Amino acid sequence: MLFFAGACSFGWIAVTKAENVQAQGDVEAGKAKSAVCAACHGPDGNSLAPQWPKLAEQHAAYLEKQLADFKGGKRSDPAMGPVAASLSDDEIPDLAAYYAQQEITVGKAAKDHVVLGRRVYHGGVQSSGVPACMACHGPSGKGNPAAGFPALRGQHAKYTEKQLQAYASGQRSNDGDGAIMRDIAARLNSKEMQAVASYIQGLHEAIAGKR
Secondary structure, three states, X not given: OOOOOOOEEOXXXXXXXXXXXXXXXXXXXXXHHHHHOHHHHOOOOOOOOOOOOOOOOOOHHHXXXXXXXXXXXXXXXXXXXXXXXXXXXXXHHHHHHHHHOOOOOOOOOOHHHHHHHHHHHHHOEHHHOEOOOHHHHOOOOOOXXXXXXXXXXXXXXXXXXXXXHHHHHOOOOOOOOOOHHHHHHHOOOHHHHHHHHHHHHOOOOOOOOOO
């Protein structure tokens, strides 16, 4: 539900152009370059600070796209913009390949957000036309690399909520010509955003749909 751009169909909206890009980066070269990223994202892509996203286990092609968008100005962030601008066209796929090979650490969902968060993630919000997040990101949050939909499981709740807010306000707009995430996020209220973000933080295969 969060960072995607690509193809998805919810009945009321469809985007037909899928991004099916296979990253061809060098993992070892990416590991060497990742020292620059470790201060914020951790040495293995599992950031400790909730305002900075976890990169571990994210699809390489998706990471490439985000870095390219930061570098090209399609996505804005005062910290990431200069970092991405300093990367060469060869370094971007190398970094993406490295982080895609790392294992994400999954956190916990706040108990008071589980019921609503589970409902939004697995069933959507019918009254406001919000589709289930798992339709694109999978029941366990592993995403769909062939369609360009990122993995979400284990992501920091604070970061996820911030991105939903950014999509809803239009501050973030690199979700493709269909504006899928902007449309979805705009239909969520603040409680739903907070709850689903918290649920995603604790989401993994063993508990998906069972909490």
